[in-house]
Amino acid sequence: MAPDLAIETHGLAKLFAGRPAVDGVDLAVPAGSTYGFLGPNGSGKTTTIRMLLGLLTPSAGTWSILGRTMPEAAMSTLPHVGALVEGPAFYPWMSGRDNLERFDAMGPGRSPATRPARIADALARVGLTAAAGKKYKAYSLGMRQRLGLASALLVPRRLLVLDEPTNGMDPQGTREIRHLVRELAADGATVFLSSHLLSEIQQVCSHVGVMHRGRLLAQQTLPELLSSTGPRLRAEVDDPGRAAQVMAGLGMTDVSVSGTQVAGSLGEVLPEECCRRLVGAGVAVRMLVPEHASLEDAFVALTGEGFDVAG
Amino acid sequence: MWLVEARTVFSRARVRALLAVLLAVPVFLAVAVYLAGGPRAGEGPTFLDRASHNGVFTALAGLVVTMPFFIPLSISVVAGDAVAGEANLGTLRYLLIRPAGRARLLAAKGVVTALFCLAAAVDVVLAGLVAGVILFPHGPVVTLSGTTVPFLDGVGRALLASLVVGVSMFGLAAIGLFVSTLTDVPIAAMAVTIGLVIMSAILDGVSQVAFLHPWLFTNYWTAFTDLARDPMRWHLIWKDFLLQLGYVVVFGAGAWARMLTRDVLA
Structure with missing residues (x-):
């Protein structure tokens, strides 16, 4: 019997102006895994993530999150999913804390009574406690990224979808995020991590999927993928x-x-x-x-050496 | 959710500045009339000739002056920003992932935009009343029909007029909200919306297209002046409300359809 899947897609595809950005992707992300989602710029990673979360309507294909068919189950499934998609986005004129308060309140199922404590916890977890009262527009790129993570961590999640979570972070921050991802995984959450930083992925992920030109070229456990290159x-x-x-x-x-x-x-x-x-x-x-082949070797073997962004 | 949305919108410096400008207009008007004297009876904008007679008319004159442009402008800004602004900031995707629910989020945006319409009009009238009461007499009010009503009755009518004006902006708010769902660029949504106000007002002045007039959302905007008669005349106001309801239904449905199917790329 197949293990429980946190994310499952069949033939997921998206056309933009008639051209496929994502072309028949079959993801199988086992529950409890830390899944590295790799691919060059423009390979369709973010488009796939947007479809998974119901932001884009797929041109074809079906998908389910945490065992429930999407997009029908979005309102009951998404509360268990914390996500960071293509960088953080907040209201510049509000403080970090007020921003979290707004997002926490703008949907069902979050107790206002526990809100201040949960916000304080989330801010502490990403090291933003001292800057919580500052306006978001005064935040650096790394601080913004941290606030985005804090927003994903306001409640315990069963699935975290993190798109380039270390973007713009200093080495210290990058280490902390790695630590955080391991911690989340140890708590039993599935972490779906997209990143360009192959060494990051190699250090934290148990499974890997490689995208190229809108297709999923490989999807294996990390040791399998590494040994496949030999x-x-x-x-x-x-x-x-x-x-x-x-x-x-x-x-x-x-x-x-x-x-x-x-x-x-x-x-x-x-x-x-x-x-x-x-x-x-x-x-x-x-x-x-x-x-031994590194993840980088395996990645280049799959996607080629070319530097040009797929058109 | 509506309360949170309202707090976010009204905490914005831009929105507060709009309300401050609307507040300043009747005050400016009152001071100008106080210093220079009002126009002669029957001249100038409606009610301005009476502004110095009674504080209530200062407020109504403020409404007449801000009605054609300042109030619609501020509503275009708020309504045009409602969805396009979130898309532009990228916060729209996080609200949808939260999940706020597309229809519920749009409903919250609609309610708060409507609230802003009322706030804008009430804002003008309150400022006018305060300035008028300080600078001018505040005894019994002589209505347009020549009868006299007690001062508090007059104040009540002025506040009622502000609510009527607020409601008569609902159609515009719905148009703005709809335009806002079409784009990721808030300034474009604002410009289109204010452009539609100007176009409607121009068409309203062209007698060759008189057949169109009853359908223009600006057509009955001045109907609130009938509240200064004795007894108050509601005929045009009801017509206006019905028309605004029509606009809200049509453009609200458009916004809803667009919101539910929209691909969120920003």
């Missing part, structure tokens, strides 16, 4: 051209030369075997390093 071997040699030929001849893939270094994916080839062949072929080996 280990690589990097060698520093006197004759890189010859070494590359030997590696390719052994059946290694993705072989590339850069300066005096040659690298390639090992596949089934053993590093010691490669070493013996190189030496046997008269290549002088100065260094030979087997490497």
Whole structure:
């Protein structure tokens, strides 16, 4: 039996002016997981998140949140979902605390009696207690981001959808957010985290989904994704051209030369075997390093090296 | 939710400035008439010739002067900002995720905009009454029909007139709210709304399109002056209310349909 899914989509798609921004996405986010949602700029991450939360109407597809069909169940499901979508947004002329008060009061199911305590808690959790009385327009980008998180944490949530939560934050803040995400996950919440910071994702996530040009290219546990790219071997040699030929001849893939270094994916080839062949072929080996693929390698392997934003 | 919305809107410096300007107009008018003397009987804007006779007429003159432009302008600003302003700030997406509920949020916006219509008109009349009572006599009031009513009766009529004016702005408020759901740019919604006021007022003055006049939302805006007669004449005021109700239903439905289906990208 499939585990409970906090987010499930089937064929979710969105056309903008006839062009697909999101094209048949099937997400399966297990309950209790910390799910890293990756993809280059313009790959459809934020559009997907907006559809999940009912801000955009999908052009096709179905989806459910916390086991309930959306968008019909939005009013009963969304109270359990804390979200930060494409940066924080608040009223500039109001203080941080007044802003939280307004959002807390503008919907059903939140007790006014516990409101001041909950707001104080949320502000303390993101380290904003001292700046709570300041007007939002005086906040720095990082403080605004923190206030956005505080708003998502006003009540205990079963699901948190965090779109680039560390955007604009100092290293200290980034660490705190990582800590916060782990804490939330430890409390049993599902965290759906979109980020460009692959090292962030690698540190906190149990599952990963990779978007590219509106499609979900991969969706696996983090260890699965990392092992799918396989280990690589990097060698520093006197004759890189010859070494590359030997590696390719052994059946290694993705072989590339850069300066005096040659690298390639090992596949089934053993590093010691490669070493013996190189030496046997008269290549002088100065260094030979087997490497495990990082999330960045896996990401680039899936989405390509190109720097241009998908049109 | 309505209370929270009202607090947010009325706590805004912009909204307070609008109300302050509306407050200043009748005060300015009263001081000007006090210093320079009013126009001769039958000249100038309605009631201004009587402004120095009685504080009640100062208030009514204030209403006459602010009615064609200042009050509609301030309502266009508030109504045009209602949804487009939230979209522009990005707060609309967080209100919808909260979830405030699209229909309920629009209803709260509508109620608070209506509240602002009433507040704007009451604001003018109260300022006029205070300024008028300080600067001019405040005895029994001579009505337009020549009869005399007690001072408090006159004050009551002035306040009633402000409520009538407030309600006669509901149609405009609904138009503004509808336009506000169409865009993410609040200034555009405000400009379009005030543009429609001007257009309606111009059409109202062109006799060649007289057949249109009963349908223009500005047509009965001055009907409140009938409250200064004795007995008060309600005929045009009821007609106006019916017309405003029509505008609220049509544009309210438009805003509702747009709000429920809108893709929130901002």
